[in-house]
Amino acid sequence: MLADVKKLEDAGKRLAPDAVELLLSVDKEGVVRALLENPVPIISADAVLAAIAEEGKIPQPVEVKRASGFAPISKEHSPRLRVIERQDISGKSRCTGTIEDFVEHFQDRFKRVGKMLKNRISANPVVETERLKENQGKGVRLICMVAERRDTKKGDLLLTVEDGKGTAKVFVSKREKCFLAAKGIADDEIIAVDGKYADPFLIASEITWPDLPVVRERKHAEEDLAVAYISDLHIGSRHFLEKEFANFLSWLNGKWGDATLAGKVKYVEIGGDIVDGIGVYPSQEKDLVIKDIYKQYEMFDELIVNLPDYVEVIVSPGNHDAVRRADPQPIIPMELMKADVKKVGSPSLVEIEGLKHLIYHGTSLDSVIAGIPGLSYNRPEEAMLALLKRRHLSPLYGDNLIVPEKQDVMVIEEEPDVLHMGHVHKNGHLNYRGTVVLNSGTFQARTEYQERMGHIPTPGKAYVMELKSGNLNMVDFGEPGQG
Ligand SMILES: [Fe+2]
Ligand SMILES: [Fe+2]
Structure with a gap:
């Protein structure tokens, strides 16, 4: 095709007249691609023929060699x-993809990953979202799934989290040393947040992933x-x-x-x-x-x-x-x-x-x-x-x-x-x-x-x-x- 010839010429290739003739008779993208990849600047009819042969090639079983004295x-x-x-x-x-399937699936995930987090040592007691208010001003650990993460205008981090019992808001200040780790938090993941509850926020001091035992x-x-x-x-x-x-x-x-x-x-x-x-x-x-x-x-x-x-x-x-x-x-x-x-x-x-x-x-x-x-x-x-x-x-x-x-x-x-x-x-x-x-x-x-x-x-x-x-x-x- 003429467009192919032009493409090759635009790429700085010089084409022999019989190569042009051959190219005009084929319409294969792979042939042009092979010729473009060929480092030789002048394209002969033989080069076009080789590219056509390569394009039509069906892979043959490869030759595998065997050593006679090999004693593995x-x-x-x-x-x-x-x-x-x-x-x-x-x-x-057995899944059919209903809403109920998704709910059960995420509950199972939360239960099993949450269990790993419960087994990690913390100075704070594990508290569920519904009991956060009772722990105003106290140190707690919340095991939760991240529903949404948002960067505030001042550059701090605000998370909306849930734990199957309810939702909570977690505030991670950019001045906290856990902020760097918190930047790696993605939506939907399951984490433990240690911090103090100051209604309506849990002010985070530490973020923990389930991880492997140390x-x-x-x-x-x-x-x-x-x-x-x-x-x-x-x-x-x-x-x-x-x-x-x-x-x-x-x-x-x-x-x-x-x-x-x-x-x-x-x-x-x-x-x-x-x-x-x-x-x-x-x-x-x-x-x-x-x-x-x-x-x-x-x-x-x-x-x-x-x-x-x-x-x-x-x-x-x-x-x-x-x-x-x-x-x-x-x-x-x-x-x-x-x-x-x-x-x-x-x-x-x-x-x-x-x-x-x-x-x-x-x-x-x-x-x-x-x-x-x-x-x-x-x-x-x-x-x-x-x-x-x-x-x-x-x-x-x-x-x-x-x-x-x-x-x-x-x-x-x-x-x-x-x-x-x-x-x-x-x-x-x-x-x-x-x-x-x-x-x-x-x-x-x-x-x-x-x-x-x-x-x-x-x-x-x-x-x-x-x-x-x-x-x-x-x-x-x-x-x-x-x-
Ligand atoms: Fe792959
Ligand atoms: Fe792949």
């Missing part, structure tokens, strides 16, 4: 893997085995990094990179967005090389079969997978994913070698990063920590779709040893009060959407944790391996 220690151990059912909604969802030892496994954490493969997308993923598979077969570490890997935990899906966002079609959802999962099945049979694979869904979009998400159905893997919902709690792994895709991270000051896509581990401290995987109601199940499984009831999320396509980790928090990045190259948003992903890298020593390794599958 993980082969000698039987798996110790257990899904803790209560955190997984799969097959149990003294908590990090847990270690008995056997020297390892877990590889990956997510966001986006199979079917033209940005899926087949070569890097093939390197990952070859590595687990002892034929790429560090075979000693690979030999310890007994578990591969996949945190969602296995495929790119269909119709997940507008005009997704142009980004897909596999436009059939069944074929996308078929490719996953074909890839994963290359893993050694002694490796256990745990698969949880994400917002691009073909299950309901709202959290909590159930398992990916058998008619789509046929591979011999352990499928779990998102979130789910899985015990691996005695270590509790809380797996959640992380769809709520978008709303958390947007809604809580100081968080960014560059440091997903900090956004994950914000969730851990709030003991809830989707504390801000509204932007992240939720299904109001009777029991709110997004509550982080048990303290996890590992919190694994994906979704933001960026690796990041930290250790916090005995919990390893990690985001497993992606196997998808940077997309145009991410470019527009200024997001810089970290594709092709995976965390691998040795469960006995607790060492967290990062393996870069984009690097040339030694195999």
Whole structure:
């Protein structure tokens, strides 16, 4: 098309006459995009033909190498893997989304997160909203849900809170030392406010989140085995990094990179967005090389079969997978994913070698990063920590779709040893009060959407944790391996 030729010329490219002829005969956005990305300033007919071939390319199964003398220690151990059912909604969802469902859902959340707060030490007695007036001038602790937060004209903070018994107004002065922490308060979250009651306000002196207990030892496994954490493969997308993923598979077969570490890997935990899906966002079609959802999962099945049979694979869904979009998400159905893997919902709690792994895709991270000051896509581990401290995987109601199940499984009831999320396509980790928090990045190259948003992903890298020593390794599958 003429417009395509002009677009290339405007970008400073010089086109050979036969290249122009070819370009006029095709009408494919992907071809122009590939030519724009090509660093060579002069475009020949061959370059156009190569771009056309690339555009029409259907991904072929990747070549996975296997080492003959590979003797992994993980082969000698039987798996110790257990899904803790209560955190997984799969097959149990009975919700119809009525007002009553929402009321019950939030009551359940308030009860369970509130209980954690009641167990935290405070100098003040816990008082409910209806008894605040009786405690005029006294120090009290109120456990409440934030209905509304508002900055006053003078720069102080005013919260409207509720606790199921009634509502109250909390005033946080900008001069109080808890003001900085209070700035991180978002709507709908459950907190404890310590302060003095001066009708009609509770004047806050301290804000407490449920958090993890301060003294908590990090847990270690008995056997020297390892877990590889990956997510966001986006199979079917033209940005899926087949070569890097093939390197990952070859590595687990002892034929790429560090075979000693690979030999310890007994578990591969996949945190969602296995495929790119269909119709997940507008005009997704142009980004897909596999436009059939069944074929996308078929490719996953074909890839994963290359893993050694002694490796256990745990698969949880994400917002691009073909299950309901709202959290909590159930398992990916058998008619789509046929591979011999352990499928779990998102979130789910899985015990691996005695270590509790809380797996959640992380769809709520978008709303958390947007809604809580100081968080960014560059440091997903900090956004994950914000969730851990709030003991809830989707504390801000509204932007992240939720299904109001009777029991709110997004509550982080048990303290996890590992919190694994994906979704933001960026690796990041930290250790916090005995919990390893990690985001497993992606196997998808940077997309145009991410470019527009200024997001810089970290594709092709995976965390691998040795469960006995607790060492967290990062393996870069984009690097040339030694195999
Ligand atoms: Fe993703
Ligand atoms: Fe995602």
